[in-house]
Amino acid sequence: SRLWLIVPAAGVGKRVGGTCPKxxxxxxxxxxxxxxxxxxxxxxxxxxxxxxxxPDDDWFDPALVPFTDWQRVAGGAERxxxxxxxxxxxxxxxxxxxxxxxxxxxxxxxxxxxxxxxYNAALASPDGALLASPVADTIxxxxxxxxxxxTEDRRGLWQAQTPQAFRFALLQEALARAxxxxxxxxxxxxxxxxxxxxxxxxxxxxxxxxDNIKITHPEDLRLAELILAGDAV
Ligand code: C5P
Numbered sequence: 433s434r435l436w437l438i439v440p441a442a443g444v445g446k447r448v449g450g451t452c453p454k455x456x457x458x459x460x461x462x463x464x465x466x467x468x469x470x471x472x473x474x475x476x477x478x479x480x481x482x483x484x485x486x487p488d489d490d491w492f493d494p495a496l497v498p499f500t501d502w503q504r505v506a507g508g509a510e511r512x513x514x515x516x517x518x519x520x521x522x523x524x525x526x527x528x529x530x531x532x533x534x535x536x537x538x539x540x541x542x543x544x545x546x547x548x549x550x551y552n553a554a555l556a557s558p559d560g561a562l563l564a565s566p567v568a569d570t571i572x573x574x575x576x577x578x579x580x581x582x583t584e585d586r587r588g589l590w591q592a593q594t595p596q597a598f599r600f601a602l603l604q605e606a607l608a609r610a611x612x613x614x615x616x617x618x619x620x621x622x623x624x625x626x627x628x629x630x631x632x633x634x635x636x637x638x639x640x641x642x643d644n645i646k647i648t649h650p651e652d653l654r655l656a657e658l659i660l661a662g663d664a665v
Pocket of ligand 1: 439440441442443444455484507508509510511512514515535536537538646647648
């Protein structure tokens with residue numbers, strides 16, 4: 433069976449601000465997207481990449497893609513729709529037990545060691561696996577008026593990262609059910625694992641480095657630059 437990589441990169445990155453989507457902002461002289469694809473390629477040079485891009489993306493340059501085996505897929509309205517579009521491409525060419533690894537373009541700092549541990553955990557787990565890190569901060573819930581309603585018990589809580597990896601058949605079924613009229617719905621499908629969990633399955637938690645940050649806010653770019661500099665590929 434083969435390995436598929438799905439990289440959702442069709443977001444517009446409203447929170448970072450500016451007109452340039454965050455995957456094209458430069459970190460250490462190269463766009464975020466180039467760093468992310470370089471790290472995936474270094475660990476999985478033989479994999480086939482499905483890169484989800486907005487149909488009206490004017491920033492993309494195929495020279496940024498180091499893979500020989502790759503295809504462009506149209507992004508959807510939300511992240512999950514972009515992933516579903518990529519799975520349709522996998523369905524046309526792949527097998528039910530092929531492993532599908534989904535990694536957000538906005539996480540350029542993922543390490544080779546974490547990629548390898550996640551991949552091995554997913555191979556060994558029928559319910560798939562995801563990188564995650566134990567919650568370090570104290571977590572408050574607000575009362576809707578800017579004050580604290582309560583403090584959550586953070587024991588046993590994890591922050592989900594990407595990559596997340598599952599067998600193709602499981603992921604396809606999970607996303608289809610989650611998006612169905614009686615499914616958990618788009619608003620709660622913020623990662624692949626949430627859809628898989630809704631089937632009653634239990635993806636493995638693989639403790640990942642905390643510096644596998646998701647570029648979300650402008651200040652994250654300088655952080656990413658420092659992390660990438662200290663960890664040259
Ligand atoms: O905005 P956020 O960081 O949550 O987006 C997560 C990932 O999903 C990003 O890599 C973004 O490019 C991608 N995305 C997508 N299609 C959308 C929205 C987001 O591929 N419609």
